[in-house]
Structure formats: structure tokens, C-alpha cells
Amino acid sequence: MSxxxxxxxxxxxxxxxxxxxxxFRARFSxxxxxxxxxxxxxxxxxxxxxxxxxxxxxxxxxxxxxMTFGDSNNSLYTADYQGVIHxxxxxxxxxxxxxxxxxxxxxxNIRALAIAGNGRFLLSAGDDAVIKxxxxxxxxxxxxxxxxxxxxxxxxxxxxxxxxxxxxxxxSIRKWAIGKWAPAGELDAGALHxxxxxxxxxxxxxxxxxxxxxxxxxxxxxxxxAKSNAFCPGTPAVLVFDWGSGKQKHELRLKAKSxxxxxxLCFLEDxxxxxxxxxxxxxxxxxxxxxxxxxxxxxxxxxxxxxxxxHPDGRRLLAPVYVSGGxxxxxxxxxxxxxxxxxxxxxRIYNLFPDPVEKQTES
Amino acid sequence: xxEDLEERGLLDNVLVILMSEFGRTPNVNSRIGRDHWPxxxxxxxxxxxxxxxxxxxxxxxxxxxxxxxxxxxxxxFHTIFSVLGIDSRxxxxxxxxxxxxxxxxxxKPIQEVMS
Numbered sequence: 001m002s003x004x005x006x007x008x009x010x011x012x013x014x015x016x017x018x019x020x021x022x023x024f025r026a027r028f029s030x031x032x033x034x035x036x037x038x039x040x041x042x043x044x045x046x047x048x049x050x051x052x053x054x055x056x057x058x059x060x061x062x063x064x065x066x067m068t069f070g071d072s073n074n075s076l077y078t079a080d081y082q083g084v085i086h087x088x089x090x091x092x093x094x095x096x097x098x099x100x101x102x103x104x105x106x107x108x109n110i111r112a113l114a115i116a117g118n119g120r121f122l123l124s125a126g127d128d129a130v131i132k133x134x135x136x137x138x139x140x141x142x143x144x145x146x147x148x149x150x151x152x153x154x155x156x157x158x159x160x161x162x163x164x165x166x167x168x169x170x171x172s173i174r175k176w177a178i179g180k181w182a183p184a185g186e187l188d189a190g191a192l193h194x195x196x197x198x199x200x201x202x203x204x205x206x207x208x209x210x211x212x213x214x215x216x217x218x219x220x221x222x223x224x225x226a227k228s229n230a231f232c233p234g235t236p237a238v239l240v241f242d243w244g245s246g247k248q249k250h251e252l253r254l255k256a257k258s259x260x261x262x263x264x265l266c267f268l269e270d271x272x273x274x275x276x277x278x279x280x281x282x283x284x285x286x287x288x289x290x291x292x293x294x295x296x297x298x299x300x301x302x303x304x305x306x307x308x309x310x311h312p313d314g315r316r317l318l319a320p321v322y323v324s325g326g327x328x329x330x331x332x333x334x335x336x337x338x339x340x341x342x343x344x345x346x347x348r349i350y351n352l353f354p355d356p357v358e359k360q361t362e363s
Numbered sequence: 364x365x366e367d368l369e370e371r372g373l374l375d376n377v378l379v380i381l382m383s384e385f386g387r388t389p390n391v392n393s394r395i396g397r398d399h400w401p402x403x404x405x406x407x408x409x410x411x412x413x414x415x416x417x418x419x420x421x422x423x424x425x426x427x428x429x430x431x432x433x434x435x436x437x438x439x440f441h442t443i444f445s446v447l448g449i450d451s452r453x454x455x456x457x458x459x460x461x462x463x464x465x466x467x468x469x470x471k472p473i474q475e476v477m478s
Contacts, residue, residue: 304393328392340427343390
């Protein structure tokens with residue numbers, strides 16, 4: 001049966017899964033029947049989309065900052081703020097131990113994981129600024145790719161499998177040849193970095209990267225023109241590059257007022273690009289662009305989300321959306337004196353096609 | 364720095380305080396940062412007059428509230444002046460002609476941290 005036609009203007013929440021802790025990453029499994037999400041509670045959670053059943057795997061000792069599904073063997077890879085990587089069988093019983101672990105994969109936070117080489121290699125990158133390559137079957141080291149000067153936030157693998165890109169805090173996007181494990185050039189996303197004279201830290205960075213499905217474009221998400229290095233409010237932006245020439249072609253913006261980066265970029269099969277904003281204490285939006293138009297063709301308001309993933313069927317998106325417990329801001333409010341209400345997450349699956357029931361009603 | 368002071372024989376005459384003016388929210392906010400939380404936080408001290416290894420007070424399990432005896436900044440100021448040999452109950456400072464206490468009159472030194 002062929003999938004329903006893709007229509008970004010029909011985007012709507014199809015399913016919600018509430019979770020009591022804040023989660024930063026959420027991804028669909030390659031088989032499409034499950035999704036996993038990770039964050040501050042140090043557990044790897046896997047949900048069955050159809051039944052809503054959830055199981056969890058325990059092994060990390062700190063917040064989990066990145067994850068990726070493997071290409072085969074029911075593998076799921078997770079990494080944390082202490083530089084530990086675990087490989088899991090996501091179809092195993094809850095609390096099954098990892099298949100293998102790398103206790104010191106990095107000195108500290110691993111912010112991005114990706115799979116390359118037709119599933120043979122796991123790539124990791126983070127605060128120590130070195131891309132590392134690991135064998136997915138054993139976790140043994142394969143190569144290291146030094147070159148970035150500051151922490152790496154994002155990784156993406158070209159659809160033809162020949163190159164990968166990595167984006168860092170300073171707005172540098174490095175190209176690497178897969179297999180040779182050698183540098184292959186650089187793209188300038190410096191607009192996504194701010195360091196004014198009175199700043200004591202760099203602000204911004206390339207927070208998300210995505211290749212178009214035909215491999216001709218690379219999108220880099222983040223925020224520009226940060227006003228301070230304290231709360232770091234800036235202007236969310238996506239830079240779109242022509243892969244062949246390396247030149248920036250477009251700069252895309254959100255419609256809604258928002259001050260943080262654009263996360264979780266995904267190109268859809270019709271060439272449109274989806275991304276999700278972050279905003280301090282207020283709503284932002286999930287946006288869909290059709291470059292060269294720099295404002296969204298369509299947007300859906302919602303609170304901040306730190307990731308966005310496209311289902312293997314190309315018709316659904318998944319986002320871990322922030323839910324406020326009401327205790328952010330300047331100290332405890334009166335109503336919270338008896339109990340501290342923690343912040344939480346709602347994992348939302350969005351359909352990118354018209355509701356068949358609505359369509360029947362319209363006709 | 365603390366090791367340097369100790370190696371130079373200076374630590375007994377120097378009070379080192381690591382603190383901020385308020386705590387941070389137990390949970391991160393929507394920008395994955397922490398907001399102000401003056402309801403509960405902790406600090407560390409070393410050197411002059413401080414008992415090594417003393418751990419005084421605790422928070423609730425979620426880090427949001429003081430569990431048991433809490434201490435005010437007035438108690439901290441009395442402690443600081445006491446270990447430095449300054450009588451915090453006698454000394455006053457002049458502000459526009461008015462004599463004001465250098466530490467809150469209704470607070471007292473935290474004896475458990477003093478050697």
C-alpha cells in the first residue's frame with residue numbers, strides 16, 4: 001500500500017507520550033515500529049508506537065546527550081555527558097545490559113552520534129572537539145579526526161555515504177572523507193557564532209546538520225547575533241549550502257518570536273525542510289521551509305524541542321517537547337512551596353498528511 | 364589555589380570561600396540552562412578557622428529545599444567574621460552617619476564548621 005501524499009500544511013499531532021523527566025533526543029527505529037528517547041533521567045527509553053508500551057535500559061551514570069539507531073541487528077547507540085558510549089539491543093527485555101560499552105570514549109560530553117559506512121562505523125563527537133570512529137560490532141576504535149578548535153555539536157552523513165560533515169561552536173563545518181578518514185574541506189557557517197568584545201564566552205554554534213535527500217544541499221541550524229553570553233538570546237537561523245560549490249545559498253528564519261537555536265533539521269522528500277525552535281520560558285514553533293523563501297511555508301506553534309526526527313515512511317515527525325513544571329524563573333513561587341514540580345517532556349508524533357476523516361468530511 | 368596556600372604555609376591565615384549569591388533551579392529550563400533559585404543552595408569554605416571535612420546541612424532529595432536546619436546569610440557573615448578574629452556583634456559600620464551591624468543581629472556563627 002503506498003503512503004499517503006505528503007502535505008506539510010496538514011501537519012498535526014497524531015500521538016502523544018508523556019514522560020516525567022526532561023528528554024533531549026528522540027529518534028524513530030529503522031523498522032518504524034518503535035522510537036527511543038533519552039535525557040536527564042539517565043535511562044534509555046524505548047516505546048512501541050502502536051501500543052504505547054515503554055521499556056527502559058539502565059547503564060548510564062549521567063545525563064544522556066546523544067543517540068542513534070544502527071542500520072542492523074536491532075542496535076541503538078547512546079552517549080552521555082561523561083563521555084561513555086553504550087550499544088544496546090533495543091528489542092531485548094527491559095534492563096538488559098549493553099552489548100558493549102566504551103567507558104572513556106571522550107573526556108566529557110558527547111553531543112552527537114551518527115552511523116556511516118553502511119552501518120559499519122559509529123561516529124561520535126562533542127566537547128573534546130575530535131570526531132572519533134568506532135566499529136559498530138565491537139566498539140573498537142577505528143580512527144580519530146582532529147581539526148575542530150572548539151566543541152562539536154552536530155554530525156551528518158551524505159546520502160551517498162562518501163562524506164560526513166561536523167559542525168562546531170565557532171560555526172565551522174568540516175567535511176571528511178569516509179573510509180580514508182581524512183579532511184575534505186570546510187564550509188563557513190560563522191554567522192551562527194557570536195563573540196562580541198564584552199563576551200567572556202563564545203555563543204551559538206552549528207547545532208544541527210542535515211543533507212537533502214538528493215544530497216545536493218546541506219542545511220545548518222543554530223542561532224545568530226546573540227545579545228549576551230549569559231542568557232544567550234539570539235535570532236534563530238538556518239543556513240543552506242550548495243554541497244557541490246560549498247557556497248551558502250539561503251538563510252531561513254522562523255516566523256514566531258524565539259531566541260534559541262533551530263534543532264533537528266530534516267529534509268522531506270518534496271525538498272522542504274523541517275526544524276524546531278527553542279525559546280526561553282515561552283512557546284516557539286516547528287517550521288517548514290521551501291527554499292529560496294526564507295520564512296516558513298508553514299509552522300506549528302509549540303514549546304521548545306531539542307530534536308526532530310523523520311519516520312522511515314517519510315510521513316511522520318517525532319519531537320521531544322519541553323513541558324514546564326512552573327518552577328523556572330526567579331525562585332520558588334508560593335504555590336510550589338509544598339512540592340517542587342519538575343519539568344517534563346511530551347513526545348509528539350506528527351502526521352504530515354491530511355486526516356482521512358477530515359478529508360472525507362471536506363469532500 | 365588551596366594547595367598553593369597550604370604549601371606556602373598561608374592557609375591558616377587565609378579564608379577561602381566558594382559561593383554565589385543564590386542557587387540554581389534543580390531542573391534545567393527550556394533553553395537547557397538553570398534559573399535563579401534562592402530557596403536552597405550550598406557553599407564551600409577552607410582555611411583560617413574552618414574545620415576540615417565538615418559537612419553541615421543538606422537539601423531534600425530533589426535539591427529544591429533545605430532539609431532540616433537551614434542557615435541564613437547572617438549566620439554565614441557571623442561565621443566569616445568569627446574565624447577572621449572580628450567580633451561581629453561589636454563592630455559596626457557607618458552608613459551616612461548611621462551605625463549598622465556588620466552581620467544580622469538575630470543570627471549567629473555556625474559552630475559546626477569552625478575548628
